Amino acid sequence: xxxxxxxxxxxxxxxxxxxxxxxxxxxxxxxxxxxxxxxxxxxxxxxxxxxxxxxxxxxxxxxxxxxxxxxxxxxxxxxxxxxxxxxxxxxxxxxxxxxxxxxxxxxxxxxx
Amino acid sequence: xxxxxxxxxxxxxxxxxxxxxxxxxxxxxxxxxxxxxxxxxxxxxxxxxxxxxxxxxxxxxxxxxxxxxxxxxxxxxxxxxxxxxxxxxxxxxxxxxxxxxxxxxxxxxxxxxxxxxxxxxxxxxxxxxxxxxxxxxxxxxxxxxxxxxxxxxxxxxxxxxxxxxxxxxxxxxxxxxxxxxxxxxxxxxxxxxxxxxxxxxxxxxxxxxxxxxxxxxxxxxxxxxxxxxxxxxxxxxxxxxxxxxxxxxxxxxxxxxxxxxxxxxxxxxxxxxxxxxxxxxxxxxxxxxxxxxxxxxxxxxxxxxxxxxxxxxxxxxxxxxxxxxxxxxxxxxxxxxxxxxxxxxxxxxxxxxxxxxxxxxxxxxxxxxxxxxxxxxxxxxxxxxxxxxxxxxxxxxxxxxxxxxxxxxxxxxxxxxxxxxxxx
Numbered sequence: 453x454x455x456x457x458x459x460x461x462x463x464x465x466x467x468x469x470x471x472x473x474x475x476x477x478x479x480x481x482x483x484x485x486x487x488x489x490x491x492x493x494x495x496x497x498x499x500x501x502x503x504x505x506x507x508x509x510x511x512x513x514x515x516x517x518x519x520x521x522x523x524x525x526x527x528x529x530x531x532x533x534x535x536x537x538x539x540x541x542x543x544x545x546x547x548x549x550x551x552x553x554x555x556x557x558x559x560x561x562x563x564x
Numbered sequence: 565x566x567x568x569x570x571x572x573x574x575x576x577x578x579x580x581x582x583x584x585x586x587x588x589x590x591x592x593x594x595x596x597x598x599x600x601x602x603x604x605x606x607x608x609x610x611x612x613x614x615x616x617x618x619x620x621x622x623x624x625x626x627x628x629x630x631x632x633x634x635x636x637x638x639x640x641x642x643x644x645x646x647x648x649x650x651x652x653x654x655x656x657x658x659x660x661x662x663x664x665x666x667x668x669x670x671x672x673x674x675x676x677x678x679x680x681x682x683x684x685x686x687x688x689x690x691x692x693x694x695x696x697x698x699x700x701x702x703x704x705x706x707x708x709x710x711x712x713x714x715x716x717x718x719x720x721x722x723x724x725x726x727x728x729x730x731x732x733x734x735x736x737x738x739x740x741x742x743x744x745x746x747x748x749x750x751x752x753x754x755x756x757x758x759x760x761x762x763x764x765x766x767x768x769x770x771x772x773x774x775x776x777x778x779x780x781x782x783x784x785x786x787x788x789x790x791x792x793x794x795x796x797x798x799x800x801x802x803x804x805x806x807x808x809x810x811x812x813x814x815x816x817x818x819x820x821x822x823x824x825x826x827x828x829x830x831x832x833x834x835x836x837x838x839x840x841x842x843x844x845x846x847x848x849x850x851x852x853x854x855x856x857x858x859x860x861x862x863x864x865x866x867x868x869x870x871x872x873x874x875x876x877x878x879x880x881x882x883x884x885x886x887x888x889x890x891x892x893x894x895x896x897x898x899x900x901x902x903x904x905x906x907x908x909x910x911x912x913x914x915x916x917x918x919x920x921x922x923x924x925x926x927x928x929x930x931x932x933x934x935x936x937x938x939x940x941x942x943x944x945x946x947x948x949x950x951x952x953x954x955x956x957x958x959x960x961x962x963x964x965x966x967x968x969x970x971x972x973x974x975x976x977x978x979x980x981x982x983x984x985x986x987x988x
Contacts, residue, residue, distance in 0.1 A: 465610060465613055466606060466610055468710075469708055469709060469710035469712070469713055470578035470579050470581070470582040470605075470609055470708035471576070471578060471579045471708065471709075471713070472710070473578055473609045473610070473612075473613050474575065474576075474577060474578035474579070476613060476617075477578075477612070477613045477616050477617050478575070480617030480618075481616070481617060481620055481621075484617070484618070496618050496619070497618055498618055499614040499615050499617070499618050527614065528614070528617075528618060530618075
């Protein structure tokens, strides 16, 4: 088994009603639970706040960021285990983020 | 003492909490800042969604949401204290940072939030608003229904509901203050309007024109939740409120028999009574007993009594139809309406035969107001069919079919038409 990171990008639930948001939440919980039950979850991961700081350059300049378009801002991540990249990508297809217009970036964790 | 009711079902948590959050924040920000309130509520739910989808729901999700909303409210109050005016009684408290935090803690105490919810319910039933606007506001503000969801519930267009909500909010904002629930006389004066709005909300779910049964059951559930909240407050717990709550329980108990697993509508006469919810019937009976105190006899008492006879009868034949007719007579005296008269005629037909029922229908005052109501020709059709006049029955069913408001009603009437064919 190899490790992969799912980076959840974009997808806003802001215009949803409370009931719709609850449904989205429940979909996420059951999707992640499903992956966990099949032994694919290494770490459920964390949500990320939208804002932050970017520290860059030799001068180590600190600016507000990230600057990415909010439509592809990373909103959270999960650490999964899968046979290979294809399987990891396949497993991500159940993610509810697609209903909200977001996408999942599947990145292999580099091994030794 | 009434036992403490169970918590709201977890799958409706957000919906219920949205009313509580909106109520407390409106208290803080003032009714003129409703848009800001909605923004903060939305933000609290977005945060909950973000965090809970990874970590699951916390031990006490309501408290989590309240705390999140409180912190967010604190941010808003700090940021906008000079740019905006907030609730008049809070303005002074907001002048210093020390009083700000303690004032906020005070406002978010659970009993304070309960009071806020009640206050908001009464505020939505503003006398300057029409009944349909009151019900819309209740759904939107207290039950967290989006414009889209309200439109779905009322079978109205998005634009029409949006307009209605905007206009109603303006009326509220113009009134400056939230309804003051501490003024005993004003509370009593507006209570009937609140009860009426909950009654309409429930009816919309039970008999309404919405095509989706799922939406309908939810409206009933929301009306029941708010009625429970009303009767948990000593000022709201009047005999009429108990009767209204009993009526809701006794009707809701029959919902599983009314719409079967395949989504088909069944009339009371051919429902599978084993599907009725016995715990709701028991709850309805308990509430009906509680309602029988004092002098007041409301229309809810009479309707609950009718619903109780139906719910407690083991079959159509076992039903005490003469008592039901007598109760409908009583109901007509309190507040006559052609729909009630039609129901009386149907009950009379069970008791005194179809011919008597048809005659009673012909004698309904204001019959023309039933012209667009599919169950008026449908009732005539059923009685004609009982008398063996299949042709007349078919013609009436045809009329009913042309008036049907959704696919479920259409399928139901279609099936009844087929019954005519097998008769002739």
